[in-house]
Amino acid sequence: MTREDGRPELRRDPLIGGWTIVAPGRSRRPGGGTGARTVKGPCPFCPGNERLTPPEVWAEGEKGRRRDGPGWEIRVFPNLYPALAEAPSAVGKVGRRTLPANGYHEVIVHSPHHDLALARMDPEPAFRLMRAYRLRYRELCRRPGVRQVLIILNHGREAGASLEHPHTQVFALPLVPGAVREELRRLRRAGSRGCPLCAAVEEARREGRTVLENGSFAALAPFSARQPYETWFVPLRHREDFSRAGEKELRGLADILRRTLRGLNELLDDPPYNLWLHSAPCGEEHPYYHWHLELIPRLAVTAGFEMASGMFINPVPPEEAARRLAEAVG
Amino acid sequence: MTREDGRPELRRDPLIGGWTIVAPGRSRRPGGGTGARTVKGPCPFCPGNERLTPPEVWAEGEKGRRRDGPGWEIRVFPNLYPALAEAPSAVGKVGRRTLPANGYHEVIVHSPHHDLALARMDPEPAFRLMRAYRLRYRELCRRPGVRQVLIILNHGREAGASLEHPHTQVFALPLVPGAVREELRRLRRAGSRGCPLCAAVEEARREGRTVLENGSFAALAPFSARQPYETWFVPLRHREDFSRAGEKELRGLADILRRTLRGLNELLDDPPYNLWLHSAPCGEEHPYYHWHLELIPRLAVTAGFEMASGMFINPVPPEEAARRLAEAVG
Numbered sequence: 001m002t003r004e005d006g007r008p009e010l011r012r013d014p015l016i017g018g019w020t021i022v023a024p025g026r027s028r029r030p031g032g033g034t035g036a037r038t039v040k041g042p043c044p045f046c047p048g049n050e051r052l053t054p055p056e057v058w059a060e061g062e063k064g065r066r067r068d069g070p071g072w073e074i075r076v077f078p079n080l081y082p083a084l085a086e087a088p089s090a091v092g093k094v095g096r097r098t099l100p101a102n103g104y105h106e107v108i109v110h111s112p113h114h115d116l117a118l119a120r121m122d123p124e125p126a127f128r129l130m131r132a133y134r135l136r137y138r139e140l141c142r143r144p145g146v147r148q149v150l151i152i153l154n155h156g157r158e159a160g161a162s163l164e165h166p167h168t169q170v171f172a173l174p175l176v177p178g179a180v181r182e183e184l185r186r187l188r189r190a191g192s193r194g195c196p197l198c199a200a201v202e203e204a205r206r207e208g209r210t211v212l213e214n215g216s217f218a219a220l221a222p223f224s225a226r227q228p229y230e231t232w233f234v235p236l237r238h239r240e241d242f243s244r245a246g247e248k249e250l251r252g253l254a255d256i257l258r259r260t261l262r263g264l265n266e267l268l269d270d271p272p273y274n275l276w277l278h279s280a281p282c283g284e285e286h287p288y289y290h291w292h293l294e295l296i297p298r299l300a301v302t303a304g305f306e307m308a309s310g311m312f313i314n315p316v317p318p319e320e321a322a323r324r325l326a327e328a329v330g
Numbered sequence: 331m332t333r334e335d336g337r338p339e340l341r342r343d344p345l346i347g348g349w350t351i352v353a354p355g356r357s358r359r360p361g362g363g364t365g366a367r368t369v370k371g372p373c374p375f376c377p378g379n380e381r382l383t384p385p386e387v388w389a390e391g392e393k394g395r396r397r398d399g400p401g402w403e404i405r406v407f408p409n410l411y412p413a414l415a416e417a418p419s420a421v422g423k424v425g426r427r428t429l430p431a432n433g434y435h436e437v438i439v440h441s442p443h444h445d446l447a448l449a450r451m452d453p454e455p456a457f458r459l460m461r462a463y464r465l466r467y468r469e470l471c472r473r474p475g476v477r478q479v480l481i482i483l484n485h486g487r488e489a490g491a492s493l494e495h496p497h498t499q500v501f502a503l504p505l506v507p508g509a510v511r512e513e514l515r516r517l518r519r520a521g522s523r524g525c526p527l528c529a530a531v532e533e534a535r536r537e538g539r540t541v542l543e544n545g546s547f548a549a550l551a552p553f554s555a556r557q558p559y560e561t562w563f564v565p566l567r568h569r570e571d572f573s574r575a576g577e578k579e580l581r582g583l584a585d586i587l588r589r590t591l592r593g594l595n596e597l598l599d600d601p602p603y604n605l606w607l608h609s610a611p612c613g614e615e616h617p618y619y620h621w622h623l624e625l626i627p628r629l630a631v632t633a634g635f636e637m638a639s640g641m642f643i644n645p646v647p648p649e650e651a652a653r654r655l656a657e658a659v660g
Binding site: 011012013014015016017018019020021022023024025026083097150152153154157158159160161169171173177178179180182183185186187190196197199200222223224225226274275276277278294296300301302303304305307308309310311312313314315316317318 | 341342343344345346347348349350351352353354355356413427480482483484487488489490491499501503507508509510512513515516517520526527529530552553554555556604605606607608624626630631632633634635637638639640641642643644645646647648
């Protein structure tokens with residue numbers, strides 16, 4: 001049963017095994033689950049409208065600017081419709097099939113500019129955005145009870161973005177979600193045979209699936225890409241933990257994201273996409289893990305087959321997608 | 331590398347572990363993965379247009395009707411853009427990370443009527459449709475190399491239906507897909523503690539999550555429903571295998587599907603949905619398994635969080651969804 005105070009709750013399914021966040025408060029957000037997605041009125045993420053968001057937790061901008069006033073370049077605040085409830089500790093009483101959905105759900109607004117997509121940001125602001133990712137990642141990972149921090153960028157309505165102004169969401173969870181757990185399991189098992197993600201970079205080079213490389217990252221179409229133009233961004237240096245990425249790596253990440261996204265825009269006319277960062281669980285030792293980002297353009301509707309099977313059907317061979325995208329990146 | 335004859339190929343991901351069907355032929359279908367979904371011209375599923383589909387493999391209709399002519403009530407043929415390739419045997423050479431995507435991909439057209447959704451079918455034709463499901467299930471399960479048959483109904487564009495005329499797809503796969511494998515694992519593990527799906531029926535009764543029951547099925551909102559109004563249809567008799575469902579059960583299934591779908595229409599104004607059937611792998615012994623159907627209305631766009639975590643956020647508590655839907659079912 002849902003907890004009576006309406007707080008979100010994590011529920012585990014006995015058949016499927018996965019966890020769901022039952023979050024009644026989310027139904028109040030624009031288009032929140034049961035109706036059309038309509039956002040009326042002024043953009044709450046634009047400068048001058050700061051009163052429309054919860055108070056900020058961090059911002060970067062002009063010296064001497066007033067908190068929750070304009071003059072910022074990047075601004076972070078709790079999501080108005082959080083999927084997770086802030087609590088003194090994210091640790092909660094674990095039931096046989098429930099867990100309080102304690103944690104943090106933040107929004108990082110990329111810039112004051114309503115129409116400036118990450119693809120078109122200049123190198124320096126894009127680097128500062130990556131630095132803000134790392135800052136929030138580090139900060140939230142340190143809080144009691146947080147086991148996993150996910151950084152997620154939804155671009156475009158069809159990708160689930162309910163507001164147009166470019167922003168990123170940060171989820172700090174009290175458990176290691178299934179998708180990360182599965183990666184941990186596979187990378188640990190590969191063990192002495194070497195890291196599958198390091199191998200994926202080599203294989204992509206050999207098999208013509210590299211989109212782009214710079215000094216610190218490879219962008220590649222994975223061998224079994226789930227969707228057309230699925231792209232992974234893999235740091236060339238094997239490291240388990242995003243929080244230890246240095247300035248050179250953050251600049252490299254900003255560079256490869258911008259260039260790949262520009263290529264996608266060239267090729268597919270500003271497609272909606274989801275982009276997310278996977279790093280090892282907070283404060284744990286998983287030396288075999290390799291942090292990375294995954295990007296999936298939302299070109300096709302996933303249908304019953306994906307739900308029924310847990311598999312995907314991809315009509316564009318990744319070799320072909322990588323070749324076209326590499327050409328578009330130029 | 332994609333096989334040079336353009337045949338579909340199954341690829342396993344070393345990081346994520348899941349399988350993807352890389353099916354270049356699918357990109358030719360309407361809206362096939364990389365563009366807008368536009369279907370022009372006459373409906374290929376309407377009577378009189380049989381020449382627009384591959385030759386039928388089975389049909390039910392008037393006595394003495396000509397094959398691939400009109401006069402049918404239900405018609406089955408191979409999908410024009412198959413995700414799986416027919417082969418003498420579905421068994422193929424297994425590579426370290428590939429498997430030929432051999433199998434069968436069929437379409438069952440529900441009725442000659444272009445606008446007759448399952449929700450509005452009369453009891454007798456709906457029963458005959460369920461019987462056709464069982465017939466194709468049995469037939470395809472028997473073929474060499476087929477390990478799993480999935481029956482999937484996508485309703486509405488937002489649910490991935492590329493054609494409006496009500497139809498169901500049948501996928502006969504050369505492997506047990508991840509979603510079924512996970513259920514098998516959990517149900518086997520539960521073992522002596524009793525079947526979790528039988529328990530789910532009891533729990534739903536106790537906790538107010540039953541939508542509807544008839545003599546042979548329960549429709550319920552699962553405890554950790556992934557999406558608002560997710561509904562499971564569970565046979566009250568524990569059986570592993572859909573192919574052994576009897577006439578009474580098929581009539582009960584038609585009845586509970588029709589009534590639940592009418593309730594959903596009442597409540598949500600003809601929502602798009604995915605509906606699929608899970609049964610134990612073909613010809614194997616899994617007495618702990620419990621066949622069933624799962625339905626998810628497509629009310630919200632799944633976004634980066636679901637992809638990044640493998641989890642779901644559901645803004646409508648299943649207790650509330652079940653209560654509302656039970657009222658609408660009347």
